[in-house]
Amino acid sequence: MTDPAYLAAVRDSYDTVAADYLQRVIPPEEMDPVSRAMLSAFAELVQAAGGGLVADLGCGPGRVTAYLARLGLAAFGVDVSGEMVALARRAYPELRFTHGSMAVLDLADGTLGGILAWYSVHHTPSAQLPAMFAEFRRALRPGGHLLLGGHAGDAHLRPAEAYGHPVSYESHLIPADRLADLLAQAGFTVNSRLEQPHPARADRSYVCLLAYA
Numbered sequence: 001m002t003d004p005a006y007l008a009a010v011r012d013s014y015d016t017v018a019a020d021y022l023q024r025v026i027p028p029e030e031m032d033p034v035s036r037a038m039l040s041a042f043a044e045l046v047q048a049a050g051g052g053l054v055a056d057l058g059c060g061p062g063r064v065t066a067y068l069a070r071l072g073l074a075a076f077g078v079d080v081s082g083e084m085v086a087l088a089r090r091a092y093p094e095l096r097f098t099h100g101s102m103a104v105l106d107l108a109d110g111t112l113g114g115i116l117a118w119y120s121v122h123h124t125p126s127a128q129l130p131a132m133f134a135e136f137r138r139a140l141r142p143g144g145h146l147l148l149g150g151h152a153g154d155a156h157l158r159p160a161e162a163y164g165h166p167v168s169y170e171s172h173l174i175p176a177d178r179l180a181d182l183l184a185q186a187g188f189t190v191n192s193r194l195e196q197p198h199p200a201r202a203d204r205s206y207v208c209l210l211a212y213a
Contacts, residue, residue, distance in 0.1 A: 006170065007080060007101060010123045013167035014060075014081035020163040021060065022087055028067035035149070038194065038208045039064070042116065042147040043071035045210070049143050052113025057102035057136075058120020062088025065095060068116065075116075078102055103132045110141040117148045122171045126178075133186035140213040146188060148211070152176040152195065153204035176207040183211050 003011065014021070028036065046054060051074065056065040059077025061084055068075035069092075076096040079085050088097040100106055102120065115136050124132055136146060153173035160166060180190050192210035 003101070004128075006123065006125055006128075007103070009168040009170070011080045011082075013162070013165075013169040014079075015083040017163040017165045017167065018061070018081060018083035018087055020165065021084075024163055025060075027063045034194065034196065035208075038147065038149065038210070039067065039116075039118075040071060041192075042114065042145060042210065043068060043073050045145045045212075046073060046114035049145060049212075050113060052141065052144070053111060054114035054116065055105070055107075055112055055139070056116045056118070057105075058117060059088060059097065060084050060120075062092050062095065062097055064116065064118050065097070066092045069095060073114065078105070103128065103135060105135055105139045107139045109138055110144075112139050113141060113144050115140060115144070115146045117146070117150070119150045121148065122151045122173060123169050124172065125170075126172050126174050129174075129179075129182050130185060133182055133188070137187045137213055142213055144213045146183070146209075146211045146213070148179065148183070148207075148209045150207060151204060152179060152207040153198075153201070155204065173204065176205065176209075179207065180209055183209060188213060 054073045054075045056077045059065045059079045065077040078098045085099045155173045157171040188211040190211045194208045196206045198204040
């Protein structure tokens, strides 16, 4: 089946930028304390609910997947970019990384104890988010946890370049309230929300949403 145009653009763009992305994006250990605290809280919640497999969707070069593993989770990564998956496999051969789309997970119903979507949903057009969040819900067992971290706002961005290379992906930012509503409509209960202002743009923010199935 042919990938949707937006997904093909994401795949091709991240295949192009993969090596420079790895050099330019900070590892989890150097993230701000709030972001690290949210990842740690997610790990504790998953373990308290019985553990199980945890999918890092849009895992990129695997650094956050490996961070979750060091926090004690049975984490594996999924990414649409084959180049990103190759980087992850080389860096963390002890972990599993799968080339695929987070919009259509190759997993049976209720397989996962946790899902992390860390700065990975904003390339998905907002009209496609309900189906994608329903797919997250399908793959999580009852009581499983989701941590969604990313950009919020009200903007449709079409960058010509990123990480020193031409790109064709787009970013679709929606308000944090709308993200929370879409998760609720997909069957999640949002039990924690943290929003931080963007340092340079008053119309944008960074949001973390913790939810359970």
